[in-house]
Amino acid sequence: MSAPRPLLSVQGLAKRFGGVVALVDISFEIEAGSLHTILGPNGCGKTTLFNLIDGSLKPTAGQIVFDGERIDGEAPHRIARRGIARKFQVPGVFNELSVAQNLEIALARVGGGYSVSALVTARPDRDRRDQLADLAGLTDKLGYKVSEIAHGERQRLEIAMLLAGDVRLLLLDEPTAGMSVTETESIAHLARRLSEERKLAVLAVEHDLSFVRALGAPVLVANEGRIIARGDYEEIRKDPRVIQSYLGMAADA
Template sequence: MTIILKTERLTKKFGGLTAVDHVNMTLSKGELRCIIGPNGCGKSTLFNLITGTYKPTSGRIAFKSKDITGKPVHIIGRMGIGRKFQVPGIFNQLTVYDNIRVPFFRDQRRSLFLKPRKDSDIHQKITALLQKINLDDKACLPAIHLAHGEKQWLEIGMVLARRPQLMLLDEPTAGMTAAETRKTAQLIRNISREEKMTILVIEHDIGFVREIASRITVLYKGAVFKEGSYETIQSDEAVRKIYLGKSR
């Protein structure tokens, strides 16, 4: 298996607090991986390091064997890492359709000051994406009017539109109902299978993790605590103690 993402002794300190502590992690192409861990264990910081929002204190990040440590956000975005934020990162004033349309403009060969041709296949792609995320009947609605769960799906759709090689999902089911959570798990499994996309998910909801994950990384106090399949992790006494046991 080709390795798509590799972190080496990745560390981030905020003053005296070490949020991410010498994390070594490798992700193979096409893998679906969950990161779990108690609050404040550095999951979101790890994402922020990978996407370039924060610069690491020390350590390296390699994406497709290229060093991306400390590169600016938009450059890393262009290289093929897509991210879904914890708080839905959508464009509130734009319609659902335009939300999906914005990421497509990067592929437009014509000047961005010219209107796109109406007969372009982008419209088909957008419609297909909207169907995939179950929002095709709300295309004309300003995104701000969507329900919370729908906003999360919209953002997944927006990230998908960029066709990233690696998709980072930060708590995609936060604030969702049980039914929405199941639907989201199904959506992510489908994307992983159909698009052959590498997906890294941060999640709290253990039910969700059980449904989707092939492999789990447990973070604790900024460091990798344990790695393995759902069964291994679930039956691990130490993990249960720091995380699973408490949340049940």
């Protein structure tokens, strides 16, 4: 019996900016409903990789295949329509509107709304809105302005807003930056729920070891534009290459 086709396949991916090499021979696969983390310090190429996957950049070499079709070099809006959504480090939410209004705006966008004023007055499915709020653990915050809720809650809100569409692969760009340990664990819990309950594939790039540990997913370790190690958290934290290039701890830590 043949293995299932991966949802995302990245093969031999490379990116140069003039004489600067950002990525070299990056290859990995992600199955539908799976969780994966790319761990690495700032400047290791994590954001460039996401820019290639979501169409913001075109690769110098290699290919990106999503659900059996090549998408490298495709326009970002076309890639988004395929079901790839990206959450950036800074939450893209409306701070002066309520949590409920933010979710309603996200739902109205999916329904074809354009102007912000029209979106604010739209009345999408309240049941769907409440389902998204429950998923993000924000049911008791629906009436709050976004400016009144915690940073970690704003991050979860934006993830819920992205899920208003038909998302199959969620890209999380350093989702726990600036968070407390409790907030970090809440993001990891949400990612696991998305994988288990919605069969959504989640790929996160991070340099926060506590998030990587809490997520409990397979890890790719990047350094200087290359993948230098693969494995689970316990395997990579003991890998001499990772210790030397990233973790900065003794080999027997």
